Structures are given as structure tokens and as C-alpha cells.
Amino acid sequence: MADSSRKSNRDAPPHDHAAAPGTSAALHGAPGDHGGGNFKEQDRLLPIANVGRIMKRILPPNAKVSKEVKETVQECVSEFISFVTGEASDKCHKEKRKTVNGDDICWALGTLGFDDYAAPMNRYLQKYREIEGDRAAVRGGGGASSAGDDSRDHVAPDRSN
Numbered sequence: 001m002a003d004s005s006r007k008s009n010r011d012a013p014p015h016d017h018a019a020a021p022g023t024s025a026a027l028h029g030a031p032g033d034h035g036g037g038n039f040k041e042q043d044r045l046l047p048i049a050n051v052g053r054i055m056k057r058i059l060p061p062n063a064k065v066s067k068e069v070k071e072t073v074q075e076c077v078s079e080f081i082s083f084v085t086g087e088a089s090d091k092c093h094k095e096k097r098k099t100v101n102g103d104d105i106c107w108a109l110g111t112l113g114f115d116d117y118a119a120p121m122n123r124y125l126q127k128y129r130e131i132e133g134d135r136a137a138v139r140g141g142g143g144a145s146s147a148g149d150d151s152r153d154h155v156a157p158d159r160s161n
Contacts, residue, residue: 045078084108102128 051074055065088104102125109118 044082045074046081048074051077084112084114087112 048070052065052070055070055073056063059065084105085100085108087108088100091104091107092098092100102121106118106122106125109115109121
């Protein structure tokens with residue numbers, strides 16, 4: 001767990017959904033907010049089919065999951081993503097940057113007390129960047145990315161299964 005100087009995920013107040021324009025929290029809006037240019041409730045949640053598929057991967061083959069459980073997990077993981085992304089977005093805003101990248105997400109995980117997730121996520125991100133660099137070299141683009149290239153900011157889904 002994080003030391004006492006860090007924010008704890010249990011002690012931290014809920015993330016302020018009324019965030020600055022352009023931040024993840026501002027784009028997603030407050031839970032239940034359906035008007036004024038904000039996205040609809042279903043747009044701020046991960047697709048229920050994806051949530052169910054991820055749950056099935058770790059449960060025994062004969063396990064049944066009710067719709068209510070899937071919806072509860074959907075809400076929780078969506079809020080978790082918003083919480084972490086909001087922290088990363090705040091960091092970028094303070095640093096006068098507009099793009100949240102993978103390093104910012106790893107930093108936010110650690111800052112919020114999710115150290116057990118930050119280290120493996122950082123290793124995954126580094127491995128992803130190595131693979132993408134190799135792919136760029138094969139395509140003839142060389143291994144180095146230009147200063148304006150945001151390709152390192154997007155992490156592809158794990159397709160190992």
C-alpha cells in the first residue's frame with residue numbers, strides 16, 4: 001500500500017465530475033447527467049458486453065453472472081477509470097499539456113494508492129512501446145517517433161487470449 005504522504009483510494013474524496021472543460025471528467029459528466037452537451041449515461045460506461053466477457057474469463061466455465069451483477073461491475077470499473085483518468089488529466093492540466101499518455105495513467109495509479117497496479121501497468125506500457133517500435137521499423141518508419149507523434153499514448157487491448 002502507499003505511504004501516508006500519498007492519497008489513499010479509500011480516503012480520497014470522490015473525483016469531482018464537474019472538472020475543467022476538455023478533461024475526462026468533464027467529458028463524461030456527472031453520473032445521471034443527461035443534458036447540456038454532456039454524454040449520455042451509457043456513453044460514460046464501458047460496454048456491458050465487454051464487462052461480461054472480461055468477467056467470464058476469470059470465472060469457472062459453468063459460472064452464471066446476473067445482469068444486475070454485470071451492471072454493478074460496469075458502474076464500478078467505469079468510475080475507477082474515470083477516477084484514475086481524472087487524476088492523470090489534472091496532472092496534465094497543471095503541466096499545461098493537452099494529451100494524457102500512458103505514463104500519466106501509471107503515475108495516477110501510484111499517486112492514488114494503487115501501487116499494485118502501477119508497476120505492472122508500467123511494465124506493460126514499456127513492452128507495448130517496444131513492440132510498436134519494432135512494428136514501425138518493419139513498416140519502414142524507423143524505431144524513433146517524431147516529437148509530435150502521439151502513437152505512444154494509445155495502448156492496444158491485450159489480445160493474448
